[in-house]
Amino acid sequence: MKNGMTLIVRVIARFVSPMIMVFGIYIILHGHLSPGGGFPGGVIIASAFVLLTLSFGKEIAYQKLKESTASVMESAGALIFLILATLGIVFGGWFFLNFLPKGEPFRLISAGFIPLCNIGIGLKVGGGIFAVFLTLILFRLLEKGEGD
Amino acid sequence: MPEIELYLLITLMIVGALVAVHTRYLISAVISLAVVGMALAVAFLYMQAPDIAITQIVVEVLALVILIIAVSIGKEVVDIKGKWETLTIGVTVLFVVIFAIFAYRALADLPPFGSPLMTVSQRYVEEGLKQTGSANLVTSILLDFRAYDTLGEATILFTAILGAFAVLRNIGRKAK
């Protein structure tokens, strides 16, 4: 697994992973209309990266994507969510008040701040899950690098 | 009449869990565990919970990957047998059976399967769309009525990941 998998797997992974990502984004954006939401969408996006990492080998993944990028995304997503919650105090006087207009039901832009929350959570979950996956899979690699 | 399928699914889950507990090879245990998880996702679909089913499937795949990383890191592939095995198993089984009997009597007091009370949820169902504008009522609860829980949940994920970073550091203390 060290140098990735066979050519067939790589080609298919390169072909499939953008579609998985698009599907994840769809799941996040339509969380208030259909089943799904920030959590599953975030995990789906992360799993697209996981697929790429597994098929191309962890060394290449480590060179291209430092885990810090993912963890910055995670902190930023969490902050977005917290700021949205606090804005409720500013605009309506209550923590977690859904302060945006509700809009027309069944449309993409409706339900106040719910879609924004979903985006924040999606960022957070996607970044976080991928970051922890990278650390887990790179754990031995780093160990070896320092031990030798 | 979805109940028969549900009983079949839960039986499959129990069998899968027993296999996962008793099988000798760690990798087969992980795979049986994944069977349980997937059966759980199907059971969620049968019980009209598509949101949970999606989440369960994606999370299950990820859990499978994580567990396989953990299994492949060690050179031990088989389970360990300890001393006093039969005695410990006997005592534990006795304890578990007593617990089960007590639970069986207690759980009989619950409202029958398929007719929840919905003291509070009735209002979510009736007014959820009007009050929050979200057609998906689960999302409306998750991000509006009980958004504070979701903040906590996001924080838990953040905490666990931060914790994993902390635990996986190579050097904990600085050399003097």
Place this chain on the structure above:
Amino acid sequence: MMFFLCFVLFLIGLYCVLIKKNLLKIVMGIVIMEYSVNLFLITVGYKAGAVAPIVTEGAGKVSFVDPLPQALVITAIVIGIATLALIVALCMRVYDRYKTFDITKIRRLRG
């Protein structure tokens, strides 16, 4: 009966945690327990003959299953994966230090 079967699953997990000597088997026991609780919560909210709690445009009055336990279970699933990630990290680290997953050999502390 349905509830009791969920509890049986729970007990299998508990049994696994109590009896097994392998760190990863203990982790699997915890995962089984989490599954059982999630299943139990959804079972509690199931309503016979009702549909999933998503309002569709123009549909008449239909009866929905209880959405609240579903919201709780999403949270519980995420807590489960978070716990799993941390505990697997701990396991890998313990293996790194002791070169074994055997809990009977990992006994520096007296408990």
Place this chain on the structure above:
Amino acid sequence: MTLIPLFMVIPLGSAFIVVLLGRFKETVSDVLATAATLMLAILPFALIIPLSQEGIFVYRMGRWIPPWGINLVLDGLSLLMLIIINLVAFLAILYSVSYMKKFTAKSTYYGLFLLMLAGMNGVVLSGDFFNLFVFLEIAAIASYALVAFGVEAEELEASFKYMVMGSVASVLILFSIGLIYSLTGSLNMAHVGTILQGQKGNLISFSMILFLAGFGLKAAIMPFHAWLPDAHPSAPAPISAMLSGVLIKALGVYAILRIFFNVFGMNIQLSWILMILGALSMVGGGLLALKQNDFKRLLAYSSISQIGLIMLGVGCGNYWGILGALFHLFNHASFKALLFLNSGAVEYSTGTRELKKMGGLSKAMPFTGATSAIGSLSISGIPPLNGFWSKLFIIMGLIYAGRYVLGVITILVSVLTLAYYLKVQRYAFFGKLGEGLEKVKEAPPLMCASMVALAIICIGAGIFFYPIMKIILEPAVRVLQEGVGYSSLVLGG
């Protein structure tokens, strides 16, 4: 009133920012964490006067009326817990600024610490079963990671044990919440309380047993204590102080008090169960502590013993018992945190935790020696220090309740406590200087400052016990004595 969400927003926000910015410079995270905890330590005192006028604050998250949305409840008991948690947390952070220099990844440490703090504040403020569970998990997961923060073999092992037990406890609690939801259809504690009033049956006792086992595991009451003596000594010293001083109380004792007194309502069987478990852990923890030669391990067993004393006081259920128990909760936080910080300072300077390798340290480390003497005397219940009053009140409560045997046992355990703390003093701080300890220096000033502050709290709470009792403790006692009347207060307000 609008200040209430700040107890979660400040630590959460600063945790996210510390993690985001901490990788650049260590001082930034020092300053941020200290500032955040300082604000939090002042905040509860600002709420004392408004609360005494109003009696109870109910904050509705997102403006949803209680049974439908989540509500935060601030009453006397929560305020007492908030004061304890945030005060100890501030001093522990102050101590960490110097102490944690030995460790790598300090910003991660601060992040986890602040998340743990947010979790505990969330637990004591929550008025909702599931929300309580969620915040309990935040605090618990942060503490698992913090126990293993040094990534040495023993620490990892202790953390693994702790995490397995803690996860089982969490699952038990969640299952019980599921049972409660299925039975009542609600998750709001006050609402559940009104629905359950007067009901009895197998199911309710079953869910009570699950709650007791789950929270008992978190509080390390005797049959469930196995993880504590490993986990608490393994953590870095300020974390040990937080875990022993605050965490087991916020997650374990507080939750038991809130759920059993205010939601289910106390009855005589429950009171006996609490008293028996309490007495068991008090005696068992004390006897095991006597055998220990590891400084921090001794303190950890002593925590089990003191938690037992608190449960005993709560179990006897009358005014003096509860007052004593709550006062002891406060006192134990102050002196156990102090003693753990002392042990950390000793370890920082000498590099060992073995009592037999120390000796004569009070000459080399005057601040540590003096404050540890105060802490030891206080925990053994020597007048006029604060430990004396709380033990006296608990014994008075036991005598009023007619449990003379338990009262005598409490006095004997008190003597036992004195015995093992004298052992600590004799081996570590008095006598002649141990071998190889000639060059030992006093700990850095910030560490000394927080130890001295805790020692002052110990003395101050002993001398001014009456105003503390009237202003902070009595509202808390009233909350517990009102029992299920809590429901009407929350829902009516």
